[in-house]
Amino acid sequence: MPATHLELLVEEPSMEAFLGEMLPKMLQGRATFAIRAFQGKHDLLRKLEQRLRGYAHWLPESSRIIVLLDRDDDDCHRLKQAMEQAASLSGLSTRSMAGRSGWRVANRIAVEELEAWFFGDWAAVHAAYPRVSATVPAQAAYRNPDAIKGGTWEAFERVLKAAGYFNLGLRKVEAARAIGGAMRPDANTSRSFAAFRAAVLEAVGS
Incomplete structure (x- = not known):
């Protein structure tokens, strides 16, 4: 059923x-x-x-x-x-x-x-935060979202900070809501x- x-x-x-x-x-x-x-x-x-x-x-x-x-x-x-x-x-x-x-x-x-799932649909991240480079997943360190070294949320925060977002620290709930709204479940x-x-x-x- x-x-x-x-x-x-x-x-x-x-x-x-x-x-x-x-x-x-x-x-x-x-x-x-x-x-x-x-x-x-x-x-x-x-x-x-x-x-x-x-x-x-x-x-x-x-x-x-x-x-x-x-x-x-x-x-x-x-x-x-x-x-x-x-x-x-x-x-x-x-x-x-x-x-x-x-x-x-x-x-x-x-x-x-959770942040590994954000790397898995980088188009959703780029849609939510347009200043972030669209080519991040092409970098070897981020190519496999389930195997990012050194902490996935820390890596995600670094990328967003480099683009001018969350300079005072990643606001996890806010980011999760924004990216979840842009994510395509069949593309991750x-x-x-x-x-x-x-x-x-x-x-x-x-």
């Missing part, structure tokens, strides 16, 4: 702001959604099993849950394992366990963090974004 509603659990407000602007373009009216932001990754992980147990008691069959965390410096496999374990203990089947049919929870990880070159997009579209039967 295609989902008619998505519950998205995210670790902080900038991801909430980004998804709030980007998801309507991805969903095209096929489902409603609600985004639940936590006070950081550790807060979400600490509360995840309890939150999923709550969903297990009342969530309709026509709803799906997507849990989205930044990898940061964590081991990706261990982080995914912790997310999967929380779902398993709550009694909800995951995409990894159930395959394409029958899952209630999809666990997804932004590698290394980040592999972790593609995995997230695939889960969303699979949930709604696309």
Whole structure:
């Protein structure tokens, strides 16, 4: 049964702001959604099993849950394992366990963090901040958005500062909202974004 509603659990407000602007373009009216932001990754992980147990008691069959965390410096496999374990203990089947049919929870990880997804659709960044060079992704350091060295948000901040934006420091929520509004979900070159997009579209039967 295609989902008619998505519950998205995210670790902080900038991801909430980004998804709030980007998801309507991805969903095209096929489902409603609600985004639940936590006070950081550790807060979400600490509360995840309890939150999923709550969903297990009342969530309709026509709803799906997507849990989205930044990898940061964590081991990706261990982080995914912790997310999967929380779902398993709550009694909800995951995409990894159930395959394409029958899952209630999809666990997804932004590698290394949200700003990698900005590098994955640089046209959206350029549309939101026109003084930024359109050719940034041609530079070797930024060619693979999921493998930028030295911290993705720090790299993103440096590029925007060099173009005259955010001289006092990156305002993450503001940037996330602006870029999310300009992003084309089917054009992003980040592999972790593609995995997230695939889960969303699979949930709604696309």
